[in-house]
Amino acid sequence: MPQAARWAGTPSIKGRSESTRMALLxxxxxxxQFTWGTEMTYCTPYLLQLGLTKSKTSLVWIAGPLSGLIIQPLIGVIADRSRSKWGRxxxxxxxxxxxxxxxxxxLGWTAxxxxxxxxxxEKVGAAKKVTIALAVSSIYAVDFSINVVQACCRSLIxxxxxxxxxQAGSAWAGRMCAIGQLISYVVGSIDTVSIFGSLLGDTQFKQMTVIAAISLILAVAVTSYSVKERVLISARWVNSTIPMEDRELTDENRDSDGKGGAIQAISQLFRTTMExxxxxxxxxxxxxxxxxGWFPFLFYSTTWVGxxxxxxxxxxDQVTKATDMLGEVGRVxxxxxxxxxxxxxxxxVLLPFCIQSPDTKRSRFTPRPPPGVAAALKAVTAVRPDLQTAWFISQIMFAATMIFAPLAHSRAFATFLVAxxxxxxxxxxxxxxxxxxVEINKLTMNGGTGGGGMAGQATRSGVTMITSASVRNSAADTELEVLRLNHRDSDSDGDEEDQSSNIPSTGELAGIYLGVLNVYTTLPQFVGTFxxxxxxxxLEPGAQPNKDSDSSDTQWMNLDKDKPNAISICLFIGAISAxxxxxxTRRLRYVP
Structure with a gap:
């Protein structure tokens, strides 16, 4: 039986309360999300302003799914095996x-x-083509590099x-994404040029790229300073989907090569995805x-409303007089x-309190609320849906909303649908x-085998776990104390070998399985792009000049009221997919 991974150090998060620790994590x-929001708000109208048609711009956005398909799973596997003293x-x-x-x-200063x-x-035409090429290349570079950050942020949780x-961690992640998104759009709706002058650039787009760059570095610095990871000493854990006869060979390869190569990482990712x-x-x-369904909404909703x-x-006449149409569309x-x-x-913030946690029941001890609100809380608790039902309802709601996108003929109605x-x-x-x-940690609770055996308890190197042949049906799985982490520092016992464990702890497979989830998040974006x-x-084969305007700055928008809005049609198709x-999602309940 191959040994599991060996670790050193104590994972911890700064902060005195659970809410503080979750926020820092x-x-x-x-x-x-601030960076994503800036890109999704400004880059589509920016590329249209440079001279790309909407059809070509849609092909540019293949950068997102392509980077997610390649980078997130690959970086997940590589980070899973990282033995850096700073963590994985x-x-x-x-x-x-x-x-x-x-x-x-x-990207902001391409011109x-x-x-x-x-x-x-005399080379103005060539300069314009080079500017477009540099802008597209910058978008690809941003998408590829930001997927590295995103993959590791999610895996860290x-x-x-x-x-x-x-579920609490995912809910806090959702809150932080919402905060970043909200700040991004609030800042984007303000005329930042009038506030900062030319300090951060002479256009709204330039200033937003600078603010996004600073915010990303500061936010990552806060989490990196606040979270202490365990250090991986020996990456000898195996994927639960690898057949038992192949596992010894995998360990031998890792022993002979301290760090798994790129081919091995891709091979493991492919096998995990297939099994x-x-x-x-x-x-x-x-x-x-x-x-x-979400792809056209996220990338084109700003341009659609504007x-x-x-x-x-x-x-x-007002359109003709506009001097910074990109900024105007971005602000609207x-x-x-x-x-x-x-x-x-x-x-x-509110929904996590109204939705039951997946595959867990209430703990034996529940704080008693004041008598005046006990009855109300009991009634709410009795009818609150589980997470699977909430996910199902949310997709029905998204579909019911976006079906009306082709009927939006005012900013108020378009804003209502988006909101x-x-x-x-x-x-x-x-x-x-x-x-x-939940599923990743259940796999590691089973020792990475997914196989049978009598329920037992194993304690090694301060890791206390309850394992079972059938996690879903076992009594241990019904309690909040299913899995506890209490890792000791390798220095505390003085013997590094004593810090190893034959039972994998939580999160060892997080990188690769979240990478697989990202594959299923990015592949549909290729479909959406197509x-x-x-x-x-x-519907909009090219940018037609505005006959009543000499301003080339407005040629990239289709302002003909008699023609259908192509983005609305894309949103409608997304509703069908939802x-x-x-x-x-409904069938998920019946999967064992």
């Missing part, structure tokens, strides 16, 4: 955040950078928390269909998404990670 997601996740988070910051600055090398007036706290446990597979398929406003509510779209993010934040999606988005950013956290490309090609996701 997930604080990096504030900067991460934080070094990648810190390095990745600085790379993201650099790429954001390049100036190209202008340093192309100064001849699963690494640190036991099963009873997985997922049934419930993890079901969770991934629900995520797959859901993200076909274009709806300028198409139906602004006169052509950000204002609607500010309402969306506010609802997302409130939902992420209503705040509730399902809060649950969608929380539910799949909570379910995955659908958007077809719709834009058919209905399929709802059915996949």
């Amino acid at each position: 997930t604080f990096s997601l504030v900067g991460l 996740r934080r070094p990648f988070m810190v390095f990745g955040s600085f790379v993201v910051a650099f790429c954001l600055i390049v 100036e950078i190209v202008g340093m090398f192309v100064t001849e007036p 699963v690494d640190t928390l036991p099963i009873p706290l997985q 997922l446990p049934p419930r993890i597979q079901a969770i991934c398929w629900a995520q797959f269909w859901a993200w076909i 274009e709806t406003y300028f198409r139906y509510e602004v006169s052509k 779209g950000s204002l609607s998404l500010t309402v969306f993010s506010s609802i997302t934040f409130l939902s992420s 209503a999606c705040g509730i399902p988005w809060a649950i969608s950013g929380w539910a799949p990670f909570a379910f995955m956290g 659908i958007s490309w077809i719709v834009f090609t058919l 209905l399929v996701a709802a059915e996949a």
